[in-house]
Amino acid sequence: MNRSVLDLWVGFFVALGIAALLFLALKVGNLSSAHLSETYVLQAKFDNIGGLKVRGPVKSAGVVVGRIADIRFDAATYEAIVTMNIDGRYRFPKDTFAAIYTSGLLGEQFVGFDVGGDEKMLNAGDTIHKTQSAVVLEKLISQFLFNKAAEGQDQK
């Protein structure tokens, strides 16, 4: 069996296809940047998660430190249990505050960690107790309207 020009072309084609796949993986996808090798699990309970999605980011100081692994409903307390995979390089104090924020006006929602000052750190599997739910726009507007109405009555 001899090498032929055809083999060269097929090799060129396969190399090109694999290069395209690598381009999609590294430049288009986030295989390189957000690949969390070692993670540990944290949980948080929220009254209302708004539009939070599985695989959404967990950020602290604006930096992605983990991903949301699972969202479940707790039938006993009527709360949402959010399970997060946190990058193993980062540890957070026990009194860390977990809140749900929105990036931009129409952006995705994410869990933000506001770090406290406790010297004890959260361990794998711990639950964050201090949480703040997602802002529901309707509630905010109705609150604003009620306040305005109350102001109007005071002035009479």
Add this chain to the structure above:
Amino acid sequence: MADPAALLRKLGHAVTERVWRLGFAARFFVAIIIYSGASFRRLHLTLREVFFSGVLSLLIITVSGLFVGLVLGLQGYETLQRYGSTEALGVLVALSLTRELGPVVAALLFASRAGSSVTAEIGLMKATEQLKAMDMMAVNPIARVVAPRFWGGVISMPLLAALFSAMGVLGGWLIGVVFIGVDEGAFWSQMQAGVDFRFDVWNGVIKSFVFGVAVSLIAVFEGYDSVPTAEGVSRAITRTVVTSALAILALDFVLTSFMFRGA
């Protein structure tokens, strides 16, 4: 013609014919799998088919991918600027290409470029009784002719689809960043934040693999099952393109509903 009994007979004949062909196609698929050992032991047979269906499709795939990306860039920018979020152009272009357009459009092009020629080749071999001659020489035509063409298509399809998506992303980048002036950093970083390798890119690869199996099977089957006349072969080629297109779009719906059910 208005005779209802004759009409019913015709309908019954058409249905039986289709079911018969479907069963034969399934048996044919199993036969290809069984006899495909030779196409890997004698790899040059398969490489030759990768050349004909893959390498020769490079031009149409890269150029169409580029143009689809250019159009996505223009249309995406036009819509996104109404909401003042033109930085999301990268995510829009990359997601629509890796998830849907890359695998589907590449498979449609592949079916009409490579699938039709495979059908024509096998159909003409049948019409000129080359397949029968091979049988006479104790060479199994499925192992020698059909299986290498099938595997050549299956190998080429995911690579072509990846190439299509990559060219499309470059096209979107060309329009968005180079011509319109979307911020380059935001374009790539939003894209990288929004596109997940396993969820988006890999599912696209799985899709294109499934399309590759479907298109290659349809192409070799239609050629093998064609009526061995000039008219029969030309009809078989038409059927390859039509059936492949329908199969790709239907399979795409099924796969999408499994993969992206909106968690």
